[in-house]
Amino acid sequence: xxSSRTVRRFTSxxxxxxxxxxxxxxxxxxxxxAFNRSSIxxxxxxxGFTLKWFRHLYADDQLWPALQNSFVVGGAVVAxxxxxxxxxxxxxxxLHFRARDVCYALLVSPxxxxxxxxxxxxxxxxxxxxxxxxxxxxAVIGQATFISAYCMLLIMARLQRFDRTxxxxxxxxxxxxLQVFLKITLPFLRPALVSSAVLAFMQSFENxxxxxxxxxxxxxxxxYIGTKLRVFISPAMNALAVIFITLTxxxxxxxxxxxxxxxxxxxxxxxxxxxxxxxxPHRRLPSGRPAARRHA
Amino acid sequence: xxxxxxxxxxxxxxxxxxxxxxxxxxxxLFMILVPQLIxxxxxxxxxxxxxxxxxxxxxWTLKNYGQLLANGLHRTIFLKTIWSSIVVTxxxxxxxxxxxxxxxxxxxxxxxxxxxxxxxxxxxxxxxLRLFAWQLILADRGLFNHLxxxxxxxxxxxxxxxxxxxxxLGMAYAYVLFMIFPLYNAMESLDRHQLEAARDLGxxxxxxxxxxxxxxxxxxxxxxxxxxxxxxxxxxxxxQLLGSPSSFWFTEIIYTNFETANxxxxxxxxxxxxxxxxAFVFLMLKVFRLRLEELAQ
Numbered sequence: 273x274x275s276s277r278t279v280r281r282f283t284s285x286x287x288x289x290x291x292x293x294x295x296x297x298x299x300x301x302x303x304x305x306a307f308n309r310s311s312i313x314x315x316x317x318x319x320g321f322t323l324k325w326f327r328h329l330y331a332d333d334q335l336w337p338a339l340q341n342s343f344v345v346g347g348a349v350v351a352x353x354x355x356x357x358x359x360x361x362x363x364x365x366x367l368h369f370r371a372r373d374v375c376y377a378l379l380v381s382p383x384x385x386x387x388x389x390x391x392x393x394x395x396x397x398x399x400x401x402x403x404x405x406x407x408x409x410x411a412v413i414g415q416a417t418f419i420s421a422y423c424m425l426l427i428m429a430r431l432q433r434f435d436r437t438x439x440x441x442x443x444x445x446x447x448x449x450l451q452v453f454l455k456i457t458l459p460f461l462r463p464a465l466v467s468s469a470v471l472a473f474m475q476s477f478e479n480x481x482x483x484x485x486x487x488x489x490x491x492x493x494x495x496y497i498g499t500k501l502r503v504f505i506s507p508a509m510n511a512l513a514v515i516f517i518t519l520t521x522x523x524x525x526x527x528x529x530x531x532x533x534x535x536x537x538x539x540x541x542x543x544x545x546x547x548x549x550x551x552x553p554h555r556r557l558p559s560g561r562p563a564a565r566r567h568a
Numbered sequence: 569x570x571x572x573x574x575x576x577x578x579x580x581x582x583x584x585x586x587x588x589x590x591x592x593x594x595x596x597l598f599m600i601l602v603p604q605l606i607x608x609x610x611x612x613x614x615x616x617x618x619x620x621x622x623x624x625x626x627x628w629t630l631k632n633y634g635q636l637l638a639n640g641l642h643r644t645i646f647l648k649t650i651w652s653s654i655v656v657t658x659x660x661x662x663x664x665x666x667x668x669x670x671x672x673x674x675x676x677x678x679x680x681x682x683x684x685x686x687x688x689x690x691x692x693x694x695x696x697l698r699l700f701a702w703q704l705i706l707a708d709r710g711l712f713n714h715l716x717x718x719x720x721x722x723x724x725x726x727x728x729x730x731x732x733x734x735x736x737l738g739m740a741y742a743y744v745l746f747m748i749f750p751l752y753n754a755m756e757s758l759d760r761h762q763l764e765a766a767r768d769l770g771x772x773x774x775x776x777x778x779x780x781x782x783x784x785x786x787x788x789x790x791x792x793x794x795x796x797x798x799x800x801x802x803x804x805x806x807x808q809l810l811g812s813p814s815s816f817w818f819t820e821i822i823y824t825n826f827e828t829a830n831x832x833x834x835x836x837x838x839x840x841x842x843x844x845x846x847a848f849v850f851l852m853l854k855v856f857r858l859r860l861e862e863l864a865q
Contacts, residue, residue: 284670288683291667295690298701298741301711305704313704316714359591366579369572377860379592382600384794386802386845388819392838393603396610396831401602417599449581478694480805485826497696501703501809513697520692524685 299517306510313507325511332508338496342477345412345492349476350469352416357423357468358461364424365431380425382418390417391485406488414486419475423468430464604842611836632836642821642837649818650844652736653800659740660747660796661789668751669781673760691745699809702738706810729812738810743799747792754788755781787862790852794863798845 301315306326309319329335360379364372382390394414398404434457442452458465480494487495500509576585612628620626636642671680690698705711706728713725728734758781766776782789800806807817818841825834853860 284666284674287666288670291663292683292686294741295686295744298698298705299690299693302697302701302704312709314707314709314714315711355587356591356595359588360595362580362584363576363588363592367572367575369575373860378596378600384798384845384849386798386819386841388802388804388822389607389838389842390603392822392826392835393607394599396835397598397603397606400606400610413599417595417603420595420599449584453580453584474692478692480694480696481802484804484823494694494696497694497700498805498808501696501700505703509697509700513693513700516693516697517689520689523692524689528681528685 299513302510303514303517306507306514308507311507313505313510325507326514328506329508329511334491334496335512338491338493341408341490342493345408345415345483346473346476348408348412349416349419350472352412353420353423353472354465354469356416356420357425357427358465360420360424361427361431365428380421383421385418387418387479387481388485390414391482394482395486395488406486407490408487411483411487411490411492414482415476415479418482419472422475423472426468426471427461427464430461434460607835608839610832611839613832615830615832632833633840635833636837636840645816645821646818646840648732649801652732653797656736656739656743656800657793657796659736660744661793663740664744664747664751664792668748668755669777671748672752672755673758673763687745687748695742696805696809698742699738699806702734702741703809706734706737727812729810730814732811732815734810734812735807735815735817738806739800739803742803742806743796746795746799750788750791750795751785752788754785754791758784786856787858790856790858791863794849794852797848801844801848802841 304315305313307321307323308315309322309324310317364376364379391411391414394410394417395406398410398413399406404410438456438460439452442456447455478494479492480498483492483495484498491499497509497512500506576588579585580588611632612630613626614629614631616623616625636646671683675683703710707713708725708727710728712728713722716722717725762780763776766780771779802819804817804819804823807815807820811817811820818837822834822837822841825831825837852858853863
């Protein structure tokens with residue numbers, strides 16, 4: 273008879289396997305279809321291996337301008353959202369005032385608003401106030417509205433762990449606000465700024481809802497995909513999916529590899545410098561006397 | 569206000585404070601608040617030909633909102649969107665709760681990292697492509713029909729996309745990740761010793777979850793539900809790709825309004841949708857007895 277612990281382990285392992293099958297099987301299936309010669313996207317009947325859908329995708333003259341637009345929009349969103357997010361994070365972590373919670377709720381609200389609403393309101397606002405009709409610019413602004421909030425949250429999380437005494441010391445030594453910010457605060461925030469820039473670009477690159485309503489007659493990559501999938505389905509979209517999946521998996525593995533390596537380097541460095549100081553009571557001071565005796 | 573200004577000047581210096589005020593001002597006014605107000609203004613005005621704009625007929629009216637009550641089809645679709653989104657939210661919660669708990673409190677560090685990467689990979693693949701995968705599976709000549717026909721369960725292909733089922737299934741697939749991460753974050757901060765203490769005192773597993781895990785994870789559950797509901801109710805990709813004419817979604821009505829250049833009607837329905845999501849936030853706060861600030865942790 274199995275113990276209840278074994279049963280529990282077995283059920284949780286089974287559930288996790290089932291869950292990840294549910295996550296990945298559709299993607300795997302979609303990927304396999306890209307290599308089937310059949311012109312309807314399907315696995316069966318298998319009509320033979322081919323790479324022609326990748327060629328079809330490459331030859332599509334709508335794909336390249338859409339991809340280019342996606343890069344332009346993504347770059348612009350990073351350039352707008354990261355500085356705004358930084359300002360929001362500084363404002364909310366450094367100042368104490370009564371309406372802080374209201375301010376916080378207002379600044380985070382774009383994340384909790386459906387994307388299409390942000391697209392619609394940006395589109396209507398620019399049309400009425402500036403007579404700018406929907407295009408790449410309104411798409412950038414619509415996306416930046418909520419992506420700034422993500423950047424703000426990321427930067428805030430790091431800013432809250434900041435040791436303020438460092439800044440105070442710099443001020444005491446006569447540093448100006450700008451010097452202190454550039455030499456101390458900014459270097460400390462760099463990892464958060466880099467990751468918020470990456471996040472902002474990726475959020476922009478895959479955004480559909482907001483963009484659809486804000487962009488007018490232009491196309492970014494998701495709009496192109498959406499139009500293709502609604503009008504005429506070709507396995508070329510499967511080829512595109514294979515490219516997407518490959519890039520994502522490669523990115524994730526690379527990221528993990530870098531993290532593990534960085535962690536190992538840090539560990540080794542800490543072993544060299546810190547470890548003996550705490551673990552070895554017989555460690556000798558430079559003068560040659562055992563360290564422990566000092567306290568005796 | 570004056571005190572805040574002085575404190576800002578002291579904390580950031582004149583240049584830094586100017587940057588913070590300018591960036592936040594642009595964001596708050598020109599990206600968040602005024603666009604919403606303009607949208608509401610549009611929603612309160614009737615659709616008029618260009619030369620009558622600003623004329624005597626261009627006055628505020630609730631006509632566009634009345635349309636939602638007057639048009640039976642729109643009303644039905646609106647109500648269906650609400651309950652379907654609730655179904656998606658509940659399904660995501662049920663599916664994700666065990667996984668999040670396992671990741672946060674059961675799994676060891678090394679497998680957890682790989683499981684997390686396994687969650688992040690589909691998260692970064694375009695939503696449209698993830699829905700497209702289900703389009704292929706549920707198609708007339710797709711995987712499900714093929715399998716069922718091979719097994720002899722059915723003789724003719726079933727049209728899985730006829731009702732709302734396909735859209736709900738696709739959403740539950742596409743948005744589970746937005747439920748997992750808030751749940752995981754909330755559960756991770758739970759002290760493992762509390763669970764062990766409860767177990768030593770003889771509490772059943774159901775009791776441990778009811779009395780310890782769920783109360784602790786409340787903010788995470790609320791955030792996950794709010795995100796999933798908002799994504800489902802505001803989704804346009806899933807109904808566009810997986811729906812059929814019989815499973816029209818509220819967002820699709822809004823889209824049609826903009827396609828036919830009836831911005832005023834579209835703005836009214838968009839405002840209703842925004843109001844619905846706001847109401848859901850407050851419902852969740854009420855259900856879980858939370859304050860707004862507690863969501864942020």
